[in-house]
Amino acid sequence: xxxxxxxxxxxxxxxxxxxxxxxxxxxxxxxxxxxxxxxxxxxxxxxxxxxxxxxxxxxxxxxxxxxxxxxxxxxxxxxxxxxxxxxxxxxxxxxxxxxxxxxxxxxxxxxxxxxxxxxxxxxxxxxxxxxxxxxxxxxxxxxxxxxxxxxxxx
Numbered sequence: 001x002x003x004x005x006x007x008x009x010x011x012x013x014x015x016x017x018x019x020x021x022x023x024x025x026x027x028x029x030x031x032x033x034x035x036x037x038x039x040x041x042x043x044x045x046x047x048x049x050x051x052x053x054x055x056x057x058x059x060x061x062x063x064x065x066x067x068x069x070x071x072x073x074x075x076x077x078x079x080x081x082x083x084x085x086x087x088x089x090x091x092x093x094x095x096x097x098x099x100x101x102x103x104x105x106x107x108x109x110x111x112x113x114x115x116x117x118x119x120x121x122x123x124x125x126x127x128x129x130x131x132x133x134x135x136x137x138x139x140x141x142x143x144x145x146x147x148x149x150x151x152x153x154x
Contacts, residue, residue, distance in 0.1 A: 013098060032123075032124070035067065047140045050084060064151045072094075123135070124154070
């Protein structure tokens with residue numbers, strides 16, 4: 001698991017429009033909020049994405065970009081973004097390498113059944129690529145406002 005002070009693992013992934021995004025370029029220009037979430041268009045993930053979208057202007061004003069990552073495909077991300085008018089950049093980690101690098105791909109248990117999945121997690125990364133905050137197993141409701149406070153305090 002990544003901790004504050006760790007170097008964030010660099011990566012490049014395709015977005016909802018199948019354009020390659022180099023994450024090191026993003027964090028070099030602005031603070032970065034990197035959100036890992038389980039699945040497009042599910043209740044918790046939709047709530048979280050909509051809350052980040054509602055606060056998009058505040059994040060921009062604070063000098064931060066928001067990126068969401070799941071193992072869904074680019075097409076799924078595009079449909080999710082378009083259905084809800086999301087402003088969050090969505091990246092497709094279909095092979096799970098980035099999820100592994102950030103320590104969010106773990107065994108989860110639901111109703112007594114164990115399976116591997118993404119633990120909802122958020123990382124705040126500064127312009128040097130250093131993890132300033134590592135938030136694991138978060139709850140979606142109100143999370144965007146909490147992250148905005150952390151960004152504004154940097």
